[in-house]
Amino acid sequence: MLSKKMEAEFNTQINKEMYSAYLYLAMSTYCANVGCCGYASWLKVQANEEMEHAMKMYDYVLERGGDVVLEAIEKPQSTWNNLVDVCENVLKHEQYVTSCINHLMGVAVEEKDYASNSFLTWYVNEQIEEEANADELCKKTKFAGDDKNAILLLNEKLAERK
Numbered sequence: 710m711l712s713k714k715m716e717a718e719f720n721t722q723i724n725k726e727m728y729s730a731y732l733y734l735a736m737s738t739y740c741a742n743v744g745c746c747g748y749a750s751w752l753k754v755q756a757n758e759e760m761e762h763a764m765k766m767y768d769y770v771l772e773r774g775g776d777v778v779l780e781a782i783e784k785p786q787s788t789w790n791n792l793v794d795v796c797e798n799v800l801k802h803e804q805y806v807t808s809c810i811n812h813l814m815g816v817a818v819e820e821k822d823y824a825s826n827s828f829l830t831w832y833v834n835e836q837i838e839e840e841a842n843a844d845e846l847c848k849k850t851k852f853a854g855d856d857k858n859a860i861l862l863l864n865e866k867l868a869e870r871k
């Protein structure tokens with residue numbers, strides 16, 4: 710059985726994962742609108758992954774006898790300055806999510822909730838990959854800079870993400 714404190718923390722994180730999906734979908738829309746369909750596709754896959762993160766947590770809370778309370782999802786911003794701005798914000802957001810997961814893990818440790826501790830290890834590891842992917846996207850986009858051919862090539866490569 711999940712403690713009330715742990716249950717509330719998981720509910721907050723479910724909302725944040727869903728917000729992440731919203732944010733990446735908004736970024737995907739922006740990229741599609743500026744003609745970068747590869748970036749749009751990469752971000753759409755990222756948005757779907759965020760929903761998977763949320764649903765994995767949703768299932769866990771129910772499995773542990775907790776209640777899931779779905780709160781309103783904050784409206785994400787809808788425009789960015791350019792592709793670099795989008796990528797920098799993906800990285801910044803992933804760093805923020807890492808801090809949220811670390812906080813959640815900290816509460817599980819405090820509460821001596823070993824099952825949640827074990828469950829959250831997957832998220833701790835996932836965040837290493839999430840930050841690394843965002844960092845790579847950022848670096849490559851900055852490297853391409855104003856070179857339209859390089860951006861087009863990168864755009865095609867990003868479209869391959871499934």
Ligand code: FEO
Pocket residue numbers: 726729758759762803806839
């Ligand atoms: Fe659910 Fe990208 O962290």
